[in-house]
Amino acid sequence: MTTDPNLTSLTKVRFADPRTIIANAIKAFLPPEQIDVAAYAAEHRYLDNRGGGYVGRWNHDEAPYLVAPMESLTSREHLTTAVVGPGRSGKTAIGQNWMLQSVEVDPADMLVYGATDAMIEEYVKAEIDPMIDSHKEIRKRLGKRPRDNSMHFKKFSAMWVQFLAATYSNLINKSAPRVVITELDACDTSKGDPYELATIRRQTFGYESMVLAESHPDLAAGSDPSKWTAGVMSLYRDSDRHIWYWPCPNCNAYSSPNPMGQRVMTLDWPADAPLDEVRDAARLMCPCCGTLIEDRWRRAMNRDGSWVGMGQTISEDGDIAGELVAKDIAGFWITGVMSPFVIGGIGSLAYEMEKARRAVANGEEKAVQKLKDVTVKRWGLPFDPPKAVGSLDAKALADRAEPGLRLGYVPEGARFITAAVDIQGNRFEILVRAWGVAGESWIIDYRKVTADPATSPGDWDDMLKSLEDALYPLTDNSGRAMKIMAIGFDSGGQEGVTLQAYDAWRRARKRRTARKCGNIDGRHAWSILPLKGNGSVNAPLLNLTYPESKRRDRTAGARGEVPVGLFNPNAFKDAASTQMQVAEPGPWCVHFPAGLRAAEPPHPFFDQLVAEQRSSDGRWTKVSPNARNEALDLMTMTNVMAFLFGLPRMPWESPPGWAAPWDANTMVVFMEEETAARNATALVAGMKVVAQAVSTPAPSTASREERRKRLASQLAR
Incomplete structure (x- = not known):
């Protein structure tokens, strides 16, 4: 039998499966996969940071705060995504993941800008080329011609990516629907705002376009939003301002590592x-x-953790309420303490x-x-340049003391009163300050009261009751007086003081004199509040804490009942120093009665006001180790209590009743009527005590009675 060689060769030929050919042809006509950048990264991104870095599949658990910025890139509700953050926070990976997602499932031309040619070349060599090599599907779509894969240009099967320095000519001569600007604040601004120039180049694409701008906040002039006039913080200022909140592992209450948060x-x-x-x-x-x-x-x-934007609030339990304010810019602010990539x-x-x-x-x-x-x-925070060290002179302050002002009286113009108590080993020191329109203030009382703050509950009660009941006559001779609106007292110091301070607050709460007066600027405004200084220069101005909270899960209803005002003493001493330097009557001027002067120099009260100086690093320290600074601490705490009640933003045209003019002020009373009402209350309470005395032996109160008499004589006016 003869075998045909042609037939033998045909049997060795392999033919493609026609079903596979048809399936691949149909697949080419299917729309691209609908998947956002974050979901794409979780499925497809591979990290190859050999030599000590992470190697493996992208995992959102490493930096969950990157998810929302990536999701916003495919949003049709925004035109820009702005990400503020420090180095080593993962913000650069947002743009990289966007590029990968675009190439594989959602093609559109892309421009990537860096500050300089050297920076963009280093970025392509160190980040982009290795990333392409690590992803087979991306590598398959990269053009094979030399011009398709250069340092500044990558041509893929359905799109291109161009890498350029953010120079004026590069920003005005290129167009693409997608733009990435890395380290915006490092880009040249001599011929215009790089973001403004770049965003013009994509406007023909409308809501199909997106600009991603990320950077350290180098160009912000300070931490106040009014100073965010350039760079990435100006974009964040005009955005929906997302802030990250995370739960405490001890009490599960949500707070923010961002200084602009509700609870910091x-x-x-x-x-x-x-x-x-x-x-x-x-x-x-x-x-x-x-x-x-x-x-x-x-x-x-x-x-x-969770992002919370403008218009939204988050409870301590993590429940987000309110509707996000609609903005063209989605803004996200990452801080250094959020980043898991910070070495150390x-x-x-x-x-x-x-x-x-x-x-x-x-x-x-x-x-x-x-x-x-x-x-x-x-840290990823805007920088506040160190302020010049203020200079206050005790003699100059004493010379400003006004003979026409009397200690113990409320002068014309005062609207409400705050009091502060400083704790010393053998005494309480008390300062009472009246506040008027635009922060003008008057010292109306200052005294020292002998006591044993570390061990005597009775001394605490006597001191607080004296302030709760205090009536300061108005200077209009109307027979009216003003009551103290808010009392703050130091809760730190020697052993035993904190416990006594907390217990004293509990007893005031039972007397219903420590009461919650509403919610102001996201904080409970308590009429009586223990205070504690937070020495960190970066600490927020004022946080209300409940240090005895026992909550262990988010749904528990129990919480510590004693509030503590945790304040930044450095910032409040800045404010007190600035106020005391205002010599002319008007906004923020402090008026001192002549009764605060000693008979002859030196004047201890005024010496204490200047006992500390502000160093260039922002901290206040004593000018000498033995200097007494209680008066300055008291000024600071009266400031804290006024701030708690919203003094800086007080609507003086239509103030709350306790800050209204005298005729409408709810804290102004007729002295005779108030005294009669108190006597009646005391009589009823005394009758109850007598009724109980038959079965309850009276405790020994000799020493306490002596202290009460001393206190009464010191407080009498």
Whole structure:
């Protein structure tokens, strides 16, 4: 039998499956997969940071705060996504994931801008080329011709990506529906705002376009939003302003590591310790329960975190209420303590910040620039340049004391009163301050009361009751007087004082004199409040905490009942110093009665007001170790209580009743009527005591009675 060689060769030929051919042909006509950038990254992004970095599939659990910014890139409700953040926070990966998602499932031409040619070339070499090599599907779509894969240009099967320096000519001569600007604040602004120039180039694409701008906040002139006039913070200012909130691992209450949050979690460390100890001792402080939180908890806290934008609020239980304000810009602000990629964790952040501050305090060369670099690039916060050290002179303040003002009387123009109590080993020191329109104020009382604050509940009760019942006559001779609106007292100091302070507040609460007067600026405004200074320069102005909270889960109803005002003493002393430097009557001027002067110099009260100076690193310290500073502390605490009740934003045209003019003021009473009402109340209470005395032996009160008599004589006017 003869075998045909042609037939033999045909049997070796393999033919494609016609079903596969048809299926692939049909697939080409299918629309691209509908998947946003975050979901794409979770499915397809591979990280190959060999040599110590992470290697493996992208995992949202590492930095959950990156999910929402990535999702906003495919939103049709925004035209721009602005991401503020420090180095090593993952913000650059947002643009990289967007590029991968665009190439594989949602093609559209893309422009990527960096500050300089050198920076963009380094970025392509170190980040983009290795990323393409690590993703087979992306590599398959990359053009094979040399011009399709250059340093500045990548041509893929259905789109291109161009990498350019953000120069004026590059910004005005290119167009694409998608634009990425890395490190916006480092780009040249000499010929215009890089963002404004770039956004023009995509406007023909309308809501099919998107600009991603990310950067450290280098160009912000300070932490106040009014100073966010350039760079990425100007975009964030005009955005829906998302802020990250995460739960405390101890009480599960939600607070924010962002200084603009409703409740701010701060980074705390021993400011005077050696730098190595600063690094090791750094802890996050929960504003709701006062717990110090170790670095190891941050990953779990991030995993349960949430973004909260403008128009929304978040409860301590994590419930988000309100509707997000509609803006063309989706804004997200990442801070350094959020990032899991910071080498050394929060300890290194504290170390670098403290080191930079000490360099400024020591007057080292370029120390202010170093402090700015740490604040902006490592902490991700706008930088407030150190203020000039204020100079107050005790003699000049004493010379300003006004003979026409009488201690114990409320002068014309005063609208409400705050009182502060400083705790010393053997006494209470009390300052009472009246406030008027635009922050003008008058010192109306100052005294020292002998007591035993560490061990005597009776002394605490007598002191607080004296202030609760105090009536300060108005100077109009109408027989009327004004009551104190808010009392703040120091809750720290020697052993035993904190416990006594908390117990005294509980008893005032039972008397119904410690009462909640509403919610002002997101804080409960208590009429009586224990206070505690937070020594961190970056601490928020004022947080209301409940340090005895026992909550362990988000649904528990129990909470600590004693509120504590945790305030920034450095910032409030800045304010007090500024106010005392205003010599002309009017906004923020402080008026001192002549009765505060001693018979002859020196004048101890005024010496205490200048006993501290502000150093260039923002901290207030004593000018000498033995200087007395109680008067300055009292001025600060009266400021805190006025701030708690909304003084800086008080609507003086239509104020609340307790800050109204005298004829309509709810804290103004006729002295005779008030005294008669109190006597009647005391009589009823006395009858109850007599009725109980038959079965209850009277305790020994000799020493306490003596103290009460001393207190009564000191408070009498």
